[in-house]
Amino acid sequence: MVPSWPAGAATAGAGQPPVPYSYSTNPAFTPVQVRQGFGAAYPSSSSYPVSQPYGQPQAVPPPPPPPPAAAAVSTAYPPGTSASASPEPKKKINWPDSVRNYVQRSFLPDNLDPTVSRAEMEAKLKETISQANDSGVMYSINWDTMPLPQQMIREERAGLLSAQMSRASLDSQRDARPAAGSLSTGKKRKSSELADTDKNRGVPWRGLSDARPSQQDRLMGQTPDTQRYNVEEPAAKGLSKFQKQLEKRQKRFDGGYRSTYRSPSPPPSKGPVVGTSTALEKPYLRLTSAPVPSQVRPEHILKQSLKLIKEKWKQTNNYSYACDQLKSMRQDLTVQRIRNDFTVAVYETHARIALEVKDLGEYNQCQTQLWALYKLGLKGNPMEFKAYRILYFIHTANRTALNDALADLTTAEKAEPIIKHALDVRSALALGNYHRFFQLYLTTPKMGGYLMDMFVGRERLAALCNICKAYKPDVRLRFITEELGFESDGEAAQFIIDHNAQHLLEERADYIAFLTGKAGPFFENLRAEAFRRIDIKGQV
Numbered sequence: 001m002v003p004s005w006p007a008g009a010a011t012a013g014a015g016q017p018p019v020p021y022s023y024s025t026n027p028a029f030t031p032v033q034v035r036q037g038f039g040a041a042y043p044s045s046s047s048y049p050v051s052q053p054y055g056q057p058q059a060v061p062p063p064p065p066p067p068p069a070a071a072a073v074s075t076a077y078p079p080g081t082s083a084s085a086s087p088e089p090k091k092k093i094n095w096p097d098s099v100r101n102y103v104q105r106s107f108l109p110d111n112l113d114p115t116v117s118r119a120e121m122e123a124k125l126k127e128t129i130s131q132a133n134d135s136g137v138m139y140s141i142n143w144d145t146m147p148l149p150q151q152m153i154r155e156e157r158a159g160l161l162s163a164q165m166s167r168a169s170l171d172s173q174r175d176a177r178p179a180a181g182s183l184s185t186g187k188k189r190k191s192s193e194l195a196d197t198d199k200n201r202g203v204p205w206r207g208l209s210d211a212r213p214s215q216q217d218r219l220m221g222q223t224p225d226t227q228r229y230n231v232e233e234p235a236a237k238g239l240s241k242f243q244k245q246l247e248k249r250q251k252r253f254d255g256g257y258r259s260t261y262r263s264p265s266p267p268p269s270k271g272p273v274v275g276t277s278t279a280l281e282k283p284y285l286r287l288t289s290a291p292v293p294s295q296v297r298p299e300h301i302l303k304q305s306l307k308l309i310k311e312k313w314k315q316t317n318n319y320s321y322a323c324d325q326l327k328s329m330r331q332d333l334t335v336q337r338i339r340n341d342f343t344v345a346v347y348e349t350h351a352r353i354a355l356e357v358k359d360l361g362e363y364n365q366c367q368t369q370l371w372a373l374y375k376l377g378l379k380g381n382p383m384e385f386k387a388y389r390i391l392y393f394i395h396t397a398n399r400t401a402l403n404d405a406l407a408d409l410t411t412a413e414k415a416e417p418i419i420k421h422a423l424d425v426r427s428a429l430a431l432g433n434y435h436r437f438f439q440l441y442l443t444t445p446k447m448g449g450y451l452m453d454m455f456v457g458r459e460r461l462a463a464l465c466n467i468c469k470a471y472k473p474d475v476r477l478r479f480i481t482e483e484l485g486f487e488s489d490g491e492a493a494q495f496i497i498d499h500n501a502q503h504l505l506e507e508r509a510d511y512i513a514f515l516t517g518k519a520g521p522f523f524e525n526l527r528a529e530a531f532r533r534i535d536i537k538g539q540v
Helices: 097-106 118-134 149-176 191-201 215-219 224-229 234-238 241-253 299-316 319-335 341-356 360-375 382-396 399-407 417-431 434-442 448-453 456-470 477-483 489-498 516-530
Strands: 505-507 512-514
Touching: 097 118, 118 149, 299 319, 299 341, 319 341, 341 360, 341 382, 341 448, 360 382, 382 399, 382 417, 382 448, 399 417, 417 434, 417 448, 434 456, 434 477, 456 477, 456 516, 477 489, 477 512, 489 505, 489 512
Parallel strands: none
Antiparallel strands: 505 512
């Protein structure tokens, strides 16, 4: 069979009839021209290629040159269209800088939300920008204030959750209602009626698809949150109880619930409080608000209160009462900003009473305030309390603070008897001269003995360890009494018994012996336990 050829086919020669060609029965392939555009498949001037004999390579025509750059157009088409349906391709879109910044801001690490995936964000971005471009508002929208895609996704999720809760609430109320025939038609309301009511108020009914805000509103900033906050107060007065509860529930789940209550705060005072109370006794209460002048005692009333407290302390020694009243006095002085000689007297009195009962916490608070008051040049007993300060640091084993306290002393202060005694105590302990230390302990001036009572026990254990090394196999109990500063042999024996060392006491014919040869390792362990670092509440 000879095929018919179109006009313009290859001929054998000029004026000769077309030469018939035979096709292979099963050709390996049929070469065709590559399609370069969206016009006709083949130009009218072209002809079908001639088949070569089977087994020989086919001649493939060279591809045409590429079109010039000026003729290049974008081949992107809107979703749902094809090349054949669109006669002209769309031009390349030049995105404004505000849109580019909006996309970049959406993917900043600070704005990312772990509950929103990247695919969801990209889909939402594409939807938002495409709809803005199609509606022609891409250049008029303020993209700097446009909600980010992750924010839109969260709002949609919250709206879905609110809609589910609304449906559940409506279903429960519908189940709880009596039969339809028993109610008047005037009290029945459908969800569409509720939606219309909410639309009139400016609040979208999230449970209905037809009441959902349009994309145009969302693009222009009218999100459900912004619409919800535009509710006018007069329109909300006629709401039912159920609708009010529903609005509150929507605000909570959408993250828009904000409490408007603000606790009243008193106006700031322009100066110190001037007390007007005349009560001599007042319990101490920690202040939680601005002080009230009617509950604060002036200075002349506080002087009477201090005299009353001293008298009651001498009579009853009730430390709970005295400490409570003195702290109340200190509070009244503080809120009135009174810093004078009377303030020093109050703190010194409280410090002495605290030393008597070994309340180092209150003593240290008073000591800290006195240190600042003495620097102001106020009258008091600075030498006495500087000596107490040195003994206090010896007790707490705070070498750094002790060195600072010694560096602050002048030559005249070091010559004061009470301060010289404290310095001698420190020197005796540094040299390990326990004989000298216990002589100083028995002659401590003023109230320094109360502070030394707090650390004399551990120093006795250290001295016993030295005695056990120097005197063997035993010593008289009387020797222990004299060297360690005990008042009697009974007190010395009780000290040894209190440390579970009664087996080291042995009664002889005319004296009681202390077995130093066996006591060495036992008291070494006790000394190591006693010299652990002391941590006291309120320490500076």
